[in-house]
Amino acid sequence: MVVISQNPTMKIEKIRDDIDLPIINLLNKSEAMKEMVRACEEYGFFKVINHGMPQEIISQVEEEAAGFFAMPGPEKLRAGPPYGCKNIGLKGDVGEVEYLILQANSSPFLIQSDDSNKFSSAINAYVEAVRKLACELLDLLMEGLLGSTPNPTTSSMLSRLIKDRESDSILRFNHYPPVDVSTDSPKIGFGEHTDPQIITLLRSNGVKGLQISIEDGVWIPVNPRPESSFCVNVGDLLQVMTNGRFVSVKHRVAVQPFESRMSIAYFAAPPLHATVSCLPGVAAPPIYRSFSWGEYKQAAFMRRLGDTRVNLFERAIS
Template identity: 40%
Template sequence: MVVLTKRELEQIALPAVQLAAPPLALVPEVDLSAVEASDAARSAAARAVAKACEDHGFFKVTGHGVPAPLLARLDAAAAAFFALPQRDKDKAAAGAGGGSPPFGYASKRIGDNGDLGWVEYLLLGVTAAGAAAAPVALSEGAESSCFRDVLDEHIAAVRRMTCTVLELMAQGLGLDDEGVFSRLVLDRDSDSLLRVNHYPARPEAAGEPAEVRRRLTGFGEHTDPQIISVLRSNDAAGLEMSLRDGTWVSVPSDTRSFFVNVGDALQVLTNGRFRSVRHRVVVSSARPRVSVIFFGGPPPRQRLAPLPGLVDREGGRRRYRDFTWREYKTSAYRTKLADNRLCYFETTATS
């Protein structure tokens, strides 16, 4: 269980204007089960994906093919991990993902720039084979092996589904090369991650009147740096998205679906046609929330730049300069969560 001091709680409480939960979002939905039915069905799905990315920067997928029993086992394994004594969870802070920050287990502090959240999490690198990059250092015994196995199985299934979505994005953009995005995630040096977040029940929330219950910041407002993020959670609410006009909306929980976010790298590759979505997690209930997110990233040395075909459609205007993924990550790690990290790579020049 995460334990914060009173001062830390005050630092992560949302402003008073945010006491009321925002309205529910109307989340665009794409059924992947129809993709293989016919060319027409695939084209329709590709158009729906592209429109969702342009209008909102996020959508949810159903018919994804990730087995329900696997998801149930993952939920149980994650809950078991976060229920371990703190000393056992702390063992995972040294060893997962190679033993160097930011990989492994952590709580309360998100990054190195002062961001705090009512959250504890496990962050793992993903290998070229689509598995956790290093053994999860929990405790000895069958429970540890079970968690590692279910994480590997989940990563493999979700990465396959992610690549299908990326190919639909390319098709929806009218690109000749439908593998232009998915190849980056499948590359042997792909910088992909898996994050397992646990947001404990808000302290003293049980029995407290809803009208006076403070909403705590679980994970502060931000965009995801990678190409794409694919999230699934248990049935506890808390995820909120910012619409294009700046309005915040609550995303209804849906344990059967995956939620897809456009990341900063994809915004650059599409020359701003797809825009990364600002989102956050708030905690206001007596029920814990667990979410598992796959982040599909490019190789560190990969040069990121708007795709020429998309630049041509805007009369040659390039909204971003060329840079490597490593260069972008280095810059992003110096910022706070809510900062606009892409502004340092924008250009108003035309070519």
């Protein structure tokens, strides 16, 4: 994780106009495969529509999450360690955000209240559905990357890591309360970083805030439409596994005036013991050394927001 400064107030920076990320229609799998590969190479981000996730599952978990964040602070604190506010990571970074972080390979425990079972049930259904979508996307990316007749063993190399019972995947709910721009300076909700995992699937409530940096020093707001889409981005591990062909791009979230933003991110990760290296069939020689996900995760999460990538990630094979 390339984990802005401890000060959550935005600096004077170059902000370009909104970007419309590539929108991938999953109804046409063969075309989607090609477009996804291009998007991962050029942007590190894309959106998917006609993704097949039942709207009732999405709506239910969004409704329950919104209800949770609307509760008084003491009630939210009853959720225990899954709940956090302002503090980000282990090195003193802060942001204008409150959140829930849950392991996505086990039944979540949230709050002791009359509605906790309802929220847990909604989360379990969402995790099952979003994991299935993540695996489908990874299989398509593998087929498009290798550019050959689909081989079930080869094309499922990445999705098998996500389906593993010891997968270290995470589900994170982020809530960014609005700021009053008449009294407050523009602020960062979550500072610049890359996602350390393989791939991220993000849902939001249609409120702006997400920004990406394809070019150093330039931030581009992402258009939140269409609201029915999932925003998908390449993680650090996928950049390593594709030998740098796919790019893990820095991004952040800016707090919006008078509008509350909520997002749900599924971070697809392998088991902690899984070895991360250049995938078979990808152009050689490999430019990154092999390491375990646990090794990379430990090093990545000990960094500050905005720091350069960890040495494991940058160390090329001589």
